[in-house]
Amino acid sequence: MNKNMLYRSIPKVDVLLENERIQETIEQYGRNAVMECIHIETDRLRSFIAKCEDEEEAGKRIKQLVPCIVKTAEKMHTPNMKKVINGTGTILHTNLGRAPIGRTHMEKAAELVCGYSNLEYNLEQGKRGERYSHFEELLCKITGAEAAMAVNNNASSVLLILSSLAKGGEVIVSRGELIEIGGKFRIPDVMEQSGASLVEVGTTNKTHYSDYEEHITEETKALLKVHTSNYRIVGFTESVTIDELVPLAREREIPVIEDLGSGVLIDLSKYGLSYEPTVQESVAKGADVVCFSGDKLFGGPQAGIIIGRKKYIDKMKKNQLTRALRIDKFTAAALELVLQEYLSEEKAIQNIPVLRMITEPLDETAKRARSLARTIRGAGIAAKVDVVSCESQIGGGSLPLERIPSMAVAIRPEKIRVPELEERMHRLPVPIIPRTVHDAVTLDVRTIESNDFKLIAVELQELMDVES
Ligand SMILES: *Cc1c(COP(=O)(O)O)cnc(C)c1O
Numbered sequence: 291m292n293k294n295m296l297y298r299s300i301p302k303v304d305v306l307l308e309n310e311r312i313q314e315t316i317e318q319y320g321r322n323a324v325m326e327c328i329h330i331e332t333d334r335l336r337s338f339i340a341k342c343e344d345e346e347e348a349g350k351r352i353k354q355l356v357p358c359i360v361k362t363a364e365k366m367h368t369p370n371m372k373k374v375i376n377g378t379g380t381i382l383h384t385n386l387g388r389a390p391i392g393r394t395h396m397e398k399a400a401e402l403v404c405g406y407s408n409l410e411y412n413l414e415q416g417k418r419g420e421r422y423s424h425f426e427e428l429l430c431k432i433t434g435a436e437a438a439m440a441v442n443n444n445a446s447s448v449l450l451i452l453s454s455l456a457k458g459g460e461v462i463v464s465r466g467e468l469i470e471i472g473g474k475f476r477i478p479d480v481m482e483q484s485g486a487s488l489v490e491v492g493t494t495n496k497t498h499y500s501d502y503e504e505h506i507t508e509e510t511k512a513l514l515k516v517h518t519s520n521y522r523i524v525g526f527t528e529s530v531t532i533d534e535l536v537p538l539a540r541e542r543e544i545p546v547i548e549d550l551g552s553g554v555l556i557d558l559s560k561y562g563l564s565y566e567p568t569v570q571e572s573v574a575k576g577a578d579v580v581c582f583s584g585d586k587l588f589g590g591p592q593a594g595i596i597i598g599r600k601k602y603i604d605k606m607k608k609n610q611l612t613r614a615l616r617i618d619k620f621t622a623a624a625l626e627l628v629l630q631e632y633l634s635e636e637k638a639i640q641n642i643p644v645l646r647m648i649t650e651p652l653d654e655t656a657k658r659a660r661s662l663a664r665t666i667r668g669a670g671i672a673a674k675v676d677v678v679s680c681e682s683q684i685g686g687g688s689l690p691l692e693r694i695p696s697m698a699v700a701i702r703p704e705k706i707r708v709p710e711l712e713e714r715m716h717r718l719p720v721p722i723i724p725r726t727v728h729d730a731v732t733l734d735v736r737t738i739e740s741n742d743f744k745l746i747a748v749e750l751q752e753l754m755d756v757e758s
Contacts, residue, residue, distance in 0.1 A: 292345075293339060293340070296339050296345070296348050296349070296352070297336065297339060299349075299352055300332060300335055300336070300339075300352055300355065301352075301355065303325075303328060303332075306328055306355075306356070306359070307328075309356055311356055311357075311360055312324065312328075312356060312359065312360070315327075315359070315360050315363050318363075319363050319366075319367055323363060323366060323367075324359070324363055326366075327359045327362040327363045327366065328359055330362055331355060331358045331359045331362055332355070334358075335351060335352065335355060335358075338351055339351075372719075372720065372721070373720050374386060374720065374721045374722070374723055375720060375721070375722040375723065375733075375738060375742055375745075375746060376723055376737040376738065377698075377722055377723055377724040377725060377731075377732070377733035377734055377737065377738060378723055378724070378725045378734060378737065379680060379681070379682035379683060379696055379698065379725060379734025379736050379737055380682070380683045380684075380685035380737065381644060381647050381648060381682060381683070381684055381685055381686075381736070381737055382585075382586055382587070382644065382684055382685040382686025382687075382688060383685050383686070383737075384685065384686055384687075386723065388585045388586070388592070388686050389584075389585040389586065389588070389589050389590065389591075389643070389644045389686075390643045390644070391589075391590065391591060391624060391628075391643065392627075392628070392641055392642060392643055394641070395624055395627040395628055395641075396624065398623070398627055399620060399623035399624045399627060402619070402623045403619055403620050403623060407619065407623070409421055409424075409619045409622060420607075421616070421617070421619070421622050422438065422439045422440065422607070422622075424622060424623075424626045425438070425440070425622070425625050425626040425629050426438045426439065428626065428629040428630065428632075428633075429595065429597055429629060430597070431633075432555060432570075432629065432632050432633070433555070433569050433570050433573050433580075433597050434570055434573045434574060435573050435580070435597035435598055435599075436598065436599050436600045436603075437597070437598065437599065437600040437602075437603035437604070438595070438596065438597040438598075438603065439596050439603055439606060439607055439612075440584065440593045440594060440595050440596065440617050440621070440622070440625060441593065441594040441596065441612070441615040441616060441617060442592070442593065442594060442615050442616070442617060443583065443584070443585075443592050443593060443594045444549070444551065444581055444582060444583040444584075444586075444593075444594040444595075445471075445475045445480065445594065446594045446615040447549070447581035447582075447594030447595070447596050448477070448480050448484075448549055448581060448594075449480055449483060449484050449611070449615070450594075450596070450606050450609060450611055450612060450615055451547055451579055451581060451596060451602075451606065452480070452481060452484035452485075452486045452512075452514075452547075453484040453485060453486070453609060453611055454602070454605045454606040454609045454611075455511060455512050455545060455547070455579070455602060455605065455606075456484070456485075456486035456511035456512045457484060457485040457486055457511075458485060458486070458511075459486060459487070459509050459510065459511030459512075460486065460487050460488075460489045460507070460509045460510050460511060461481060461486045461487070461488060461489065461510070461511060461512045461513070461514050461547075462489045462491055462502055462505050462506065462510060462512075462513050462514065463477065463481075463488060463489070463490060463491070463514045463515075463516065464490075464491055464492045464497035464501070464515075464529060464530070465490050465491065465492050465493055465494055465497065466492060466493070466494050466495060466496070466497055466518070466523060466527070466529055467514075467515065467516040467517075467518055467529075468488075468490060468516075469516060469518055471551070471687055477516055477549075486511065486512075489505050489510070491504075491505050494523065495523050495525070495526055495527045495528075496526070496527060496528040496529075497528065497529050497530055498528065498530065499530050499534055499535075499538070501530075502530060502535060502538060503538060506538070506542055506544075510542065510544060511544060512539075512544050512545050512546070512547050513535050513538070513539050513544065513545075513546045513547070514547045514548075514549070515532060515535070515546065515547070515548045515549070515577075516548075516549045516551075517548065517549060517550045517551045517552070517567065531575070532546060532548060532572060532575040532576060532577050533575040533576060536575065536576035536577075539578070545578035545579055545598075545599070545602055546576065546577050546578050546579075547577070547578065547579045547580075547581075548572050548577040548579070548580045548581075549581050549582075550567070550569060550572060550580060550581065550582040551582060551583065551586065551687065551688070552566065552582060552583060552586040552587040552588070552686075552687070552688040552689075553569050553582025553583055553584075553586060553587060553588045553595065554566045554567075554568050554569065554587045554588070555568060555569050555570065555588065555632055555638075556568070556632075556635055556638060556639070556645065558587075558648065558649075561648065561649040562694075563648065563684075563689065563692055563694070564689065564691070564692060566587070566688075566689060569582060569597070573597065573598075577598070578598050578599050578602055579596065579597075579598035579599070579602050579603075580596070580597050580598055581594055581595065581596045581597075582594075582595055583595075584621070584625060585686075586686050586687070586688050587644065587645075587648075587684070587688050587689075588628070588644075589628065589638075589642035589643060589644035589645055590624060590625055590628035590629075590642075591620070591621045591624040591625060591628070592621065593617055593621050593625055594615075595625075628642060647682075647736055647737060648684065648694065650736060652695050652696070652697070655696050655697045655735055655736055656677070656697045658697075658735045658740055659677045659697035659698060659699055659735045660677055661740065661743060662699045662733065662735055662738070662740075662743045662746065663675050663676065663677050663699045665743045665744060665746070665747045666699060666701070666746065666747045666750055668747060669747040669748065669750055669751040670751070671701075671750050671751055671754040672703065672704045672705045672754055673701050673702055673703045673704055673754065674701070674702040674704070675699060675700070675701055675702075676699070676700045676702075677697060677698070677699060677700075678697070678698050678699075678700045678730075678732065679695065679696070679697060679698075680696050680697065680698040680725075680727075680732060680734050681693040681694065681695060681696060682694040682695075682696040682734055682736040682737065694736065696734050696735070696736045697734075697735055697736075698725075698732040698733055698734040698735060699732065699733045699735065700727070700730040700731070700732045701724075701730055701731050701732070701733070701750070702729055702730045703731075703754070705754075706754075708726060708729060708730065708731060709726075711731055711753075712724060712726055712731050714753045715731065715753065718749045718752075718753060719749070720745060720749060722746060722749065722750075733746070
């Protein structure tokens with residue numbers, strides 16, 4: 291076999307550049323990127339020829355050079371982050387992007403960020419404005435607070451609040467509330483970063499009013515309550531409520547801070563969930579500063595929302611850290627749009643995906659599950675497809691014990707094994723993340739939009755067609 295001849299038959303770069311498909315690819319992705327792909331693919335071809343003992347095979351590969359270059363260029367320009375179908379039934383799935391945002395909200399926000407906006411411009415006065423101004427009034431109206439702002443996420447809220455109000459002093463926290471939230475966010479560590487020192491009081495299961503009272507000194511700058519949203523201590527427990535702490539703090543002229551974590555603005559117990567203290571309630575009970583996540587039960591963009599007394603919020607707005615932690619224009623735009631939905635509860639439930647999923651009645655979920663099952667059966671795949679009952683979870687460290695009765699489509703493949711099916715589902719162009727139960731993969735429809743049913747069926751059909 292004449293390897294030299296094979297090497298020589300590899301088209302030269304200038305010849306490749308004349309090729310019509312390569313020229314189209316350059317048109318699409320630019321010359322530099324395509325040149326890089328040409329080098330990658332010709333190098334790959336050379337190493338193949340070096341190892342190959344089959345002349346015919348090598349000839350075939352040389353003929354495939356142009357399509358390979360095009361494919362590599364396409365792959366290089368396909369975003370790695372992509373849409374996935376969440377069939378797990380976990381509504382706030384941290385690994386899958388937590389709260390999905392309403393399409394209309396995002397479309398409106400996109401309109402704002404694609405061009406210029408009055409993000410920090412006061413149109414009435416014709417001068418510099420504040421990025422919080424667009425939603426501060428709304429937040430105050432909805433929660434009953436005096437002032438409001440928002441930062442990058444709720445971890446930032448806690449850092450900013452403590453740094454602004456308690457740096458160099460002490461903050462009292464119950465031992466039952468020294469929590470860790472996923473991703474190594476630990477209250478004691480954040481406290482240290484903020485420059486405030488932690489004074490732990492009480493025990494894991496019980497903290498009394500007197501524990502706070504006995505530890506207040508001249509150095510105490512704030513009392514902090516942390517809503518243990520991601521776990522529960524049950525049984526022989528006691529904790530001190532906000533309204534009990536408020537008189538104690540007032541006497542010393544220090545603030546009571548509450549980190550609510552999830553931040554519900556609607557009483558979800560009406561919809562069959564257990565009661566979660568609402569943001570409004572915390573404000574009404576007298577908390578001076580309250581913070582919560584934008585993308586947990588609130589159902590908006592990633593943000594840390596801080597509300598409370600004006601004198602404290604003003605301090606935070608002036609803190610140097612705010613510049614580092616501030617929200618971007620996309621978030622500011624989306625936050626205002628989501629907040630407007632909260633002006634009436636029925637609109638919030640209709641238009642905020644997280645709330646819509648949580649409150650979807652079971653008979654509606656069942657109807658949608660039957661529809662998904664029909665659509666999948668229609669694709670004629672080699673599998674048994676059934677509608678089964680299941681339980682959805684809230685997730686995202688919110689309402690950890692809560693289970694919402696739900697309906698799923700169970701797929702029992704006939705020709706491949708369940709783990710193989712699941713693996714293939716992950717590798718689809720729009721990956722499907724199911725929940726595997728015994729001998730079936732299940733798709734909980736509570737977290738799947740009906741708009742995606744057709745896509746799921748088409749993808750499953752293609753996936754089953756592949757020989758194992
Ligand atoms: C989730 C949570 C946080 C962190 O919020 P992020 O928005 O994820 O930064 C802080 N405190 C509590 C109590 C939480 O539940």
